[in-house]
Amino acid sequence: MVSHVRAWAVSWIALVAGSALGAQADPADHPPAPAVALFVNLADTQLPSGTPSDIRKQMDLGRLPVLISTGSTTDVGVTANHNMSLDPGLSIDTHGSISRTRFAGFLLGDAPGTERGSGQATLHYSHDWFDLRTSPGFSAEGPEAGLRFGTALDNRIAISMPRGWDLAAASHLAQRNAAMTEGEAGRDGSTSLDLTRHLASSSSIGVGYSYGWNSPESAAVSSQRQVEVSANFAFLADVNCSAQYRQSLSADAPSRALDLGMDWDLMSQGFGGTRFKADLSLQHTDPDADLEALSGTANVGLAMKF
Numbered sequence: 001m002v003s004h005v006r007a008w009a010v011s012w013i014a015l016v017a018g019s020a021l022g023a024q025a026d027p028a029d030h031p032p033a034p035a036v037a038l039f040v041n042l043a044d045t046q047l048p049s050g051t052p053s054d055i056r057k058q059m060d061l062g063r064l065p066v067l068i069s070t071g072s073t074t075d076v077g078v079t080a081n082h083n084m085s086l087d088p089g090l091s092i093d094t095h096g097s098i099s100r101t102r103f104a105g106f107l108l109g110d111a112p113g114t115e116r117g118s119g120q121a122t123l124h125y126s127h128d129w130f131d132l133r134t135s136p137g138f139s140a141e142g143p144e145a146g147l148r149f150g151t152a153l154d155n156r157i158a159i160s161m162p163r164g165w166d167l168a169a170a171s172h173l174a175q176r177n178a179a180m181t182e183g184e185a186g187r188d189g190s191t192s193l194d195l196t197r198h199l200a201s202s203s204s205i206g207v208g209y210s211y212g213w214n215s216p217e218s219a220a221v222s223s224q225r226q227v228e229v230s231a232n233f234a235f236l237a238d239v240n241c242s243a244q245y246r247q248s249l250s251a252d253a254p255s256r257a258l259d260l261g262m263d264w265d266l267m268s269q270g271f272g273g274t275r276f277k278a279d280l281s282l283q284h285t286d287p288d289a290d291l292e293a294l295s296g297t298a299n300v301g302l303a304m305k306f
Contacts, residue, residue: 033081034058037065039099041075073181075099075116093122101141101181116141116181131158141180148178164198186216202240203233225249238265257283273305
């Protein structure tokens, strides 16, 4: 009897959140983060089939906002955000959350839950041609398998140059004393460099390079290098097309990938709040193999906003 009640509770939460998420039309239309809010992050496997992924929606429970999202795990908790402006070009954003992971498994009794807490502060300085962000953070998990701690540091600098050129550099460094949600015990990091040229009509072309490394305590150090070329063209006022080519430079894991996309706003055609989207992704994991090693996916759909 208890197991049936738990199952019905999980199904009801998944159905309500799935319906709310399904009504969200555009993933880019995320509401601003409230000062304090409850959040429910549902695993994709708990949602009804056909529910869009990687989207968020905000609902109100009385005067308390509730943020609903999807992800790889199910989490329920509370989050807090605060912004402090020290100068017209200098601000500090802080974020913290406390949650319980695998909440659905906890209700059904088939997996233990895990408490998790995290915090991050972002120092942001912006000038006419210069933008700098640095974000130290920490996380803690437990106590079922012992208390585990992790730290992270993210940096990003962007420079606007003449003739529509932008240069951006970013870095990430993380360390964990035991296996956590972010990864196994050890250290990992990454750096990236991107050069973008902005053209007329919101079009752009760009080239980028990225390097990442992983140093787990239980294995040898591994690294990945990648270059990419991208283009974004607005052929008409309501039609946008994009293309991105990526190639891995790592000798142990060579690969090539091509992504093509189109976004058509149908408002001028008399369909307000409706967008036609199509994308194609191709990947070749072995450059020395024939075309039979080529794999890919294609998606076509309509996104409607009510």
